[in-house]
Amino acid sequence: MRHFTSVHDLENLDEALKLAFELKKSPYKYQDLGKNKTLLLVFFNSSLRTRLSTQKAGLNLGMNVIVFDINEGGWKLETELGVIMDGDKPEHIREAVPVIGRYCDIIGVRSFAKFENKEDDYEEKIIQQFVDYSGVPVVSMEAATRHPLQSFADHLTIEEFKTKERPKVVLSWAPHPRALPQAVPNSFVEWIRQTDYELVVTHPEGYELAPEFMGDLKPEYDQMKAFQDADFIYAKNWAAYGEYGQILSKDRSWTVSERQMAVTNNAKFMHCLPVRRNMIVTDEVIDGPNSIVIQEAENRLFSAQAVLKMILDEIK
Numbered sequence: 001m002r003h004f005t006s007v008h009d010l011e012n013l014d015e016a017l018k019l020a021f022e023l024k025k026s027p028y029k030y031q032d033l034g035k036n037k038t039l040l041l042v043f044f045n046s047s048l049r050t051r052l053s054t055q056k057a058g059l060n061l062g063m064n065v066i067v068f069d070i071n072e073g074g075w076k077l078e079t080e081l082g083v084i085m086d087g088d089k090p091e092h093i094r095e096a097v098p099v100i101g102r103y104c105d106i107i108g109v110r111s112f113a114k115f116e117n118k119e120d121d122y123e124e125k126i127i128q129q130f131v132d133y134s135g136v137p138v139v140s141m142e143a144a145t146r147h148p149l150q151s152f153a154d155h156l157t158i159e160e161f162k163t164k165e166r167p168k169v170v171l172s173w174a175p176h177p178r179a180l181p182q183a184v185p186n187s188f189v190e191w192i193r194q195t196d197y198e199l200v201v202t203h204p205e206g207y208e209l210a211p212e213f214m215g216d217l218k219p220e221y222d223q224m225k226a227f228q229d230a231d232f233i234y235a236k237n238w239a240a241y242g243e244y245g246q247i248l249s250k251d252r253s254w255t256v257s258e259r260q261m262a263v264t265n266n267a268k269f270m271h272c273l274p275v276r277r278n279m280i281v282t283d284e285v286i287d288g289p290n291s292i293v294i295q296e297a298e299n300r301l302f303s304a305q306a307v308l309k310m311i312l313d314e315i316k
C-alpha cells in the first residue's frame with residue numbers, strides 16, 4: 001500500500017485486521033522497520049487522539065516523528081489556483097506540499113471539510129494535493145469526507161467486543177450545537193459495508209449521507225426501531241449533506257440515553273470522541289458498563305501502526 005485515504009486502499013482487509021491485532025499483542029515487534037525514516041504529521045485542525053496515537057504508532061516502529069500545526073507557526077496557505085496573491089496568504093499550497101515532502105518519508109494530513117463549497121470538500125482538494133505533489137506516501141488523519149484510521153480502529157473494537165458472528169451495528173445521528181463534517185459517518189459506513197456485519201443507519205430526515213457512501217443502504221428514520229436488538233450503537237453528529245453544511249435539527253430526543261439503549265441487545269456504546277455529553281449521549285450511558293469509548297480510542301494506536309507498517313514495507 002502506498003497511500004491510505006480510505007478502506008479501498010487496503011490490499012486485504014482481513015490481513016490488515018490481523019496485523020493490527022498482532023501489533024496490539026507485540027507493539028515493538030517491528031521497532032527497526034522505521035529506522036531513519038521520518039513521519040511528518042500536518043494538522044490543519046485540532047486533535048487529541050489522532051495526534052498522539054499516530055505519533056506513538058510511528059515511534060513504536062522506530063520512526064522519527066515531526067508534528068506540524070500548520071495554522072500555528074506556518075505561513076497562511078493559499079489553496080486556490082490562479083489567484084493573484086495580494087491578500088493575507090503568503091504561501092501557496094503548491095509549493096508548501098512538495099517542500100514538506102522533501103523533509104520526510106511519510107506524511108499524515110488532517111484537513112476537515114470547510115463547508116464553503118460541497119464540490120471542493122467532496123473532491124478532497126486538500127489531501128489530494130498532498131497525494132499528487134508531495135512525492136511521498138500520504139495517510140489521511142481525517143480529511144474532508146473520510147476518517148479511515150478511525151473506522152479501522154472502530155472495526156478492531158467491534159471485532160474484540162462482538163459476541164456473535166454477525167452483530168447488528170447501528171450508526172445513529174445525535175444532536176450537536178455546531179455543524180460537524182460527515183467524514184466519520186461516511187467512513188464508518190464505507191468501512192462497515194466491507195464486513196458482513198448487519199449495518200443500520202438512523203437519522204432524522206434531511207441528514208441522508210452521500211449516495212457514494214450509502215450504496216444500496218436505506219436509512220431508518222425511526223431511531224427506536226433502528227436500536228431494536230442492536231449489538232453496537234455508534235453515535236455521531238453530522239451536518240446535512242443535501243442542504244450542505246446546515247444544521248436541520250437539534251432535537252435532543254435523539255440524544256442516546258437509557259431509554260433507547262433499553263431496547264437493544266445489551267449493546268455496547270461507541271463514539272470516536274471528543275463527545276459532547278448530554279447532547280450526543282447521556283452521562284449514564286457513556287459512564288455505564290457498556291461504554292467502550294476508551295477501548296475504541298486505544299485501538300487508534302494499532303490501526304495507525306498497522307497502516308504505517310504496511311506503507312513502510314512498501315518503501316523500505
Ligand SMILES: NCCC[C@H](NC(=O)CCC(=O)O)C(=O)O
Pocket residue numbers: 142147178180181183184272273274276
Ligand atoms: N476526529 C473526531 C471528530 C472530529 C470532528 N469533531 C469536532 O470537530 C468536534 C468539535 C466540537 O464538538 O465542537 C468531527 O466531527 O469530524
Ligand SMILES: NC(=O)OP(=O)(O)O
Pocket residue numbers: 046047048049050051142150272273274
Ligand atoms: N477521534 C479522533 O479523531 O479524535 P481527535 O480529533 O482528537 O484526533
